[in-house]
Amino acid sequence: MTPKVFYISDGTAITAEVFGHAVLSQFPLKFDSVTIPFVETIARAEAVKKQINDSFITTGQRPLVFHSIVKSEIRDIIYSSEGLDYDFLNTFVTPLEQQLGVQALPTMHRTHSMLNASYDARIDAINFAMENDDGQTLKHMDKADIILIGVSRCGKTPSSLYLSMQFGIKAANYPFIQEDIDNLKLPDILKRNKHKLFGLTIDPVRLHEIRESRLENSRYASLRQCRLEVKEVEMLFKKERIPYIDTTHQSVEEIATKILDVAGLERHMF
Amino acid sequence: MTPKVFYISDGTAITAEVFGHAVLSQFPLKFDSVTIPFVETIARAEAVKKQINDSFITTGQRPLVFHSIVKSEIRDIIYSSEGLDYDFLNTFVTPLEQQLGVQALPTMHRTHSMLNASYDARIDAINFAMENDDGQTLKHMDKADIILIGVSRCGKTPSSLYLSMQFGIKAANYPFIQEDIDNLKLPDILKRNKHKLFGLTIDPVRLHEIRESRLENSRYASLRQCRLEVKEVEMLFKKERIPYIDTTHQSVEEIATKILDVAGLERHMF
Incomplete structure (x- = not known):
């Protein structure tokens, strides 16, 4: 069965797509993917969680969830779904905080800034x-x-x-x-x-x-x-x-x- | 001191840049970055390793190295440098192999394919x-x-x-x-x-x-x-x-x- 993939972000989701696509392109499989950008509210996050859970119920397989979500209250909702999380932001932010000796400031996150x-x-x-x-x-x-x-x-x-x-x-x-x-x-x-x-x-x-x-x-x-x-x-x-x-x-x-x-x-x- | 960052790939390095840039944009710091694409030969990999090591010697700080290198013989050379590796491909490929029950085929990696x-x-x-x-x-x-x-x-x-x-x-x-x-x-x-x-x-x-x-x-x-x-x-x-x-x-x-x-x-x- 074609694995279901969600790309989710509280921003454009372009980074989540590039990241997930690069990782998945290593596998000789087809994937059925859906991208959900701008998950910025609790309500939208809950709706996305339901969509992930519905996919699990329908297919019997846990969908893969690639996300780059900066706001922790949004991320926690996605984490609590039945999806398998591949969270590249947080996987690397914690070791980097230790290495740099500086705390990350998620609120300042803006991959594509136009204010410069x-x-x-x-x-x-x-x-x-x-x-x-x-x-x-x-x-x-x-x-x-x-x-x-x-x-x-x-x-x-x-x-x-x-x-x-x-x-x-x-x-x-x-x-x-x-x-x-x-x-x-x-x-x-x-x-x-x-x-x-x-x-x-x-x-x-x-x-x-x-x-x-x-x-x-x-x-x-x-x-x-x-x-x-x-x-x-x-x-x-x-x-x-x-x-x-x-x-x-x-x-x-x-x-x-x-x-x-x-x-x-x-x-x-x- | 401005931390030194290398983005390295045996392909275009666009994925390594997007990935590293997204992670680093969480930090309230400036970074001094250099991108090195198409590291496809042992000779070029050794030259890049030397460049990383030289940066460590000059600055006294281990540079951050974000890479998405598919060929293992190239990756091993970069790993053996004095840089701090942030390898998002392999970090996620291994758990995905277990999840999907399918071995990754790195040789087929082609993020941006034109053959379709x-x-x-x-x-x-x-x-x-x-x-x-x-x-x-x-x-x-x-x-x-x-x-x-x-x-x-x-x-x-x-x-x-x-x-x-x-x-x-x-x-x-x-x-x-x-x-x-x-x-x-x-x-x-x-x-x-x-x-x-x-x-x-x-x-x-x-x-x-x-x-x-x-x-x-x-x-x-x-x-x-x-x-x-x-x-x-x-x-x-x-x-x-x-x-x-x-x-x-x-x-x-x-x-x-x-x-x-x-x-x-x-x-x-x-």
Whole structure:
């Protein structure tokens, strides 16, 4: 039977999800999961407890409960349910209190704070990525932290957005288009920012699939065109000694963190 | 002295960061942190161990080491350093193995997988949010999961992007502009999708600050104009019974998860 999993928090529950998902992804099983954020009142906590207990009654199995609940009166109610608690916050807070010689202050808990200057920097980075996507303008390239370049649909846009959202990096991106391929060179504005350039490439067969789902039976999506573009662009990366990675088998998270790692850019946290 | 913190992983280290950041944000201290992803070889693990030990020698304090390392031969090297290990993966994997009656398969660990159909859905959602940002087109509103509406610079764009990136939700957004304010009404295409509408509002003083940093001393940024727009738009939300939230003191994570919670939309995980 598919185990039932609850992700519960008095906040967004994003941390509880990331934590539980990372732990459960080690098991070769499917899970039936439900996320319950903002459990901030006794009434809502009691309702969640009932939901956990009902699951136990219906399935005969104790559900797994991953939680990051800061308020102790809420946590105690969840603890008193029939669920099996995996409480990563408190598991680590107590040893850390001893190690640091400082008491934790749960009320100040705010994983994603917006009450600081770095938050504005994050929003600025997101706006920058939006405004400098897909080569729609080249006039802010001097202000970019990094400029992703590659063929159309190789992963530049999601990677730029993730870099800005997760890490506060000002990422622009520039596509090499079909018309440029026969005589491929870097525009002057990119040459001037050559130390910021980072190339993305992709397996031509995968590119062909992605493009087909957007523009079926077009020259743009043809395998022949995809092969040509990828070959020419990779030659340019090598000739110009631009670092690049292959996005074919990588998630947005992996692409973004590898870019930062190779480019030596600092990750910011929010 | 500011405690030194290492976030280490043989993957992206995003999980290690989220986990450590959530735990440490409970403490009223500043931390000096460094993230080291992709520790995939013995050589790199030994170099990281040296870095941890050097920090101990320099500061006289054992650094805190948060890690989510799947490969045991890599983990053993980090364990043998002078750092204090906070290993959330293994702390929970062993009790879960007993509970589930199934052995963990660390080699299959892949928190952010792209080898599945849901990953394409995520990229589609990101592209959708990009293409339907800021009312640039209204022709895909019928395909949206949710449509965020509000005045310019109240948080629509970052929220739409986060909804798509983190949860795979197709979020469009539509701004009420200065010119519409005197005779505020919903365009027909939005009326038809009224069940998808979700309002964002913001404190006019904060809005004024944000707009000033973009267009100083403009009518658009004036406190008077901000007050007028927010008032009119909130009246529309009430009249049309559109659910809405105030973004003033909330992070993108909080705004996005509250929208899903209120709208009853399912969160997808990647």
